[in-house]
Amino acid sequence: MSKTMERRDRLRDALIGAAEQTIAAKGLAGLKSRDLAREIGCSNGAVFNLVESMDELVLRVGSRTLAKLDAALSAAEGGAAHTPGETLVRIADAYCEFAAQNLELWRALFEHRMEPGRAIPDWVIAEQMHLFRHIHQPLVALFPQRTPLDLGITARSLFSAVHGMVLLGLEQKLIAVPIDALRSEIATMVRAMVRGLTAAP
Structure with a gap:
């Protein structure tokens, strides 16, 4: 070089x-x-x-943020010592903690909008989708009979529920929730969702 x-x-x-x-x-x-x-x-x-543009610069920063989030979620999984349901709880808790500790970088992942006429590059989408394996793998263990398509939908639904709670809970307005209480509520919600999903016919 x-x-x-x-x-x-x-x-x-x-x-x-x-x-x-x-x-x-x-x-x-x-x-x-x-x-x-x-x-x-x-x-x-x-x-x-x-x-190439400020869009690319923000996406490159986002790539670094996603890599750090990936590492935090991997550490939270804790190997095979936990049930799949409890692994999902640990992942959700780690997601909340990461967002709280890296608030503006985490917000930027969702607040950034590409300039009109510019599409999100494939490499960005690939990095984002790669993180879903943290949710997908425990769901495969919980529901081995489900199709990949069904598991993908469930993974996105679970993420959306957790993300929504984190997003609203960390808002620096009247709706803000103390971080310890927020983490507790998220754990309760994830456990309830897992119980409901496993009980459903």
């Missing part, structure tokens, strides 16, 4: 890191290309030689 390419890669990594820190501190609204250029020591125009 040439020195020019090495320098470009270093600058690109610095840009993504600076964007990550900015989003973590100020949210998506605080992300400005000129401020990032100043921070990493390049011109504003040079930023767009490192990434």
Whole structure:
């Protein structure tokens, strides 16, 4: 690799890191290309030689966030020591904890909207779908007779329920719920859903 390419890669990594820190501190609204250029020591125009657009930059930061979330969920699974139902509870709890500890980066995953006419790249969708294995695998153990399509729908429904509770619970408004109480309520909800699903004919 040439020195020019090495320098470009270093600058690109610095840009993504600076964007990550900015989003973590100020949210998506605080992300400005000129401020990032100043921070990493390049011109504003040079930023767009490192990434195609601000959309791509936000997606690259999101990729880092998803990787950290993936690691947190993997750690929560705890191997084979737990029942599938309890594994789902641990995953949901870890998701809530991750969101609370990385609030603005987590919010950015869902708040970012692509510019009109731009589609979400396939690699982003693949990374997002890869995380569903944490829900899918316990569901396979609970419902071995169900089709992959049915399990996929159940996984998305379970995620939507947990995500909705986390999203509303962490809102810094009147509806906000203390984190310990929120985690307890999420565990109760997931256990109730598992009991209902396993009891259903």
